[in-house]
Amino acid sequence: MTICGCVSAANLRWQSTMIENHTLKSAPRCGFLTGSERTNALAFGGCESTGHSLRIPCAHSNISRTRKGVSPLQVVCMDFPRPELENTVNFLEAAYLSSSFRTSPRPTKPLKVVIAGAGLAGLSTAKYLADAGHKPVLLEARDVLGGKVAAWKDDDGDWYETGLHIFFGAYPNVQNLFGELGINDRLQWKEHSMIFAMPSKPGEFSRFDFPEVLPAPLNGIWAILKNNEMLTWPEKIKFAIGLLPAMLGGQSYVEAQDGFTVKDWMRKQGIPDRVTDEVFIAMSKALNFINPDELSMQCILIALNRFLQEKHGSKMAFLDGNPPERLCLPIVDHIQSLGGEVRLNSRIQNIELNHDGTVKSFLLTNGNVIEGDAYVFATPAGDYTKQKYLASMEGAVLSGKFCAQAIVQDYELLIAGGQRRLAPASVS
Structure with missing residues (x-):
């Protein structure tokens, strides 16, 4: 959907036909429903549907008054269509991995798998184990689901999230998860543009527009070449030269960049810190919630590679509400419908251990003891999935899939291990 910022109400003597015609020509966009020659309008400090500031020279532009004969202001926002993701190689691979849990042989004795942490990784682990016929027990220390996508409601009913959560087209496992839960309609897709605030010019924004008519990577190259506000031509050339080894060297080169932070890598290419501070700080925050002088350049290269390879990879969607209710609760409902617990x-x-060093049980602060056939800690401990995949939400869901896959594959071994531990107890 289109998202507009810095909005304030204004009463202007605009002809309603002018606004209506503008709305029709630029749909789908945020439009105005008008009913009078003196029309309530909006003043946009920056608008993602237009990409530039609309400044209204009105001394009272921040004041909204209801006047006689003037209809109330209504803003109509329309979502952009969901992109065609289902035929991409990465989406099909993710869909196949998901289906492997549903089609795996049903266990004669389902495993009780105790999982610590109800973030996206823990929820995904439990979801796919339940799909495979096992009985996950998911434990969360807090009173809210989601981990890094958690949100809290204040006394006024407003929700506070733990950061900006963007659902990219390049997140095949996340996109599959939405489809499996039947909640694709909860993602609100926006136009294929990346819009950056310009710190050096407060209140102004700069766009990278990806043409729909061009395939990848031409659409991404076009978007970069057409933007002359965030990147100068010398900076574009230096950045392109720096990316050549990544395109020619492939995965081995990308993995070798893990020793460089984003800022260090940019300096190595002769790119000024301004570019890092204005462009790549946004990517760093979105991928791992940290600054460019802390994030491995490997993560950025993986993201850029995915964005350039897939036509809709950099297309963004936003959840239509808070993540705990709109994303996490459907996963919980799915887990519980298959016999799991959250x-x-x-x-x-x-953590109580057996004599052989394996986990015997979890002792909770409320005094309860939880025993299982297998135990999982789905808590932050380094992002090993960044070697091939994007970090953040995609990495969390994929980590959950890999963990569930390992447990399903080791089913016989886990059952046998439990029987061996039970045997001495039965003899005594």
Whole structure:
């Protein structure tokens, strides 16, 4: 959908026909429903549907008054169509991995798998184990689901999230998850543009527009070449030269860049810090919630590679509400419908071990003891999925799939291990 910022109400003597015609020509966009020659309008400090500031010279542009004969202001926002993701190689691979859990042989004795952490990784692990016929027990220390996508409601009913959560077209496992849960309609897609605030010019924005008529990577190259506000031509050339080894060297070169932060890598290419601070700080925050002088350049190169390879990879969608309710709860409902459990306010106090060093049980702060056939810690401990895949939400969901896959594949071994531990107890 189109998203507009810095909005304030204004009463202007505009002809309603002018606004209506503008709305019709630029649909789908945010439009105005008008009913009077003196029309309520909006003043946009920056608008993602137009990409530039619309300044209205009115001394009272920040004041909204209801006047006689003037109809109330209504803003109509339309979502952009969902892109065609289903035929991409990465989406098909993710769909196949998902289907492997649903089609795997049903276990004669389902495993009870205890999972600590109800972020997207823990929720995904539990979801796919349940799909495979096992009985996950998901424990969350806090009273809210989501981990890094958690959100809280204040006394006024407003939601506060733990950051900006963007659902890219280049997130095949996340996109599959939405489809599997039947909640694709909860993603609101925006036009294929990346819009950056310009710190050096407060209140102004700069666009990278990806033409729909061009395939990847031409659409991405066009978007970069057409933008002369964030990147000068010398900076574009230096950046392109720096990317050549990544395109020619492939995965081995990308992995070798793990020792460089984003800022260090940019300096190595002779690109000024201004570009890092104005362009790549946004990517760094979106991918791993950290600054460019802390994030590995490997993560940026993986993202750029995916964006350039897939036509809709950099297309963005936003959730139509808070993540705990609109994304996490459907996963919980799915898990519980298949016999799994999800418990909030279940903080682990101690991990009890068997004589062989394996986990025997989790002791919770409320005094409950939770035993299982296998145990998983779905908590932050380094992002090993960044070697081939995007970090953030995609990495969390994929980590959950890999974990569930390993447990399903080791089913016989886990059952046998449990029986061996039970045997001495039965003899005594």
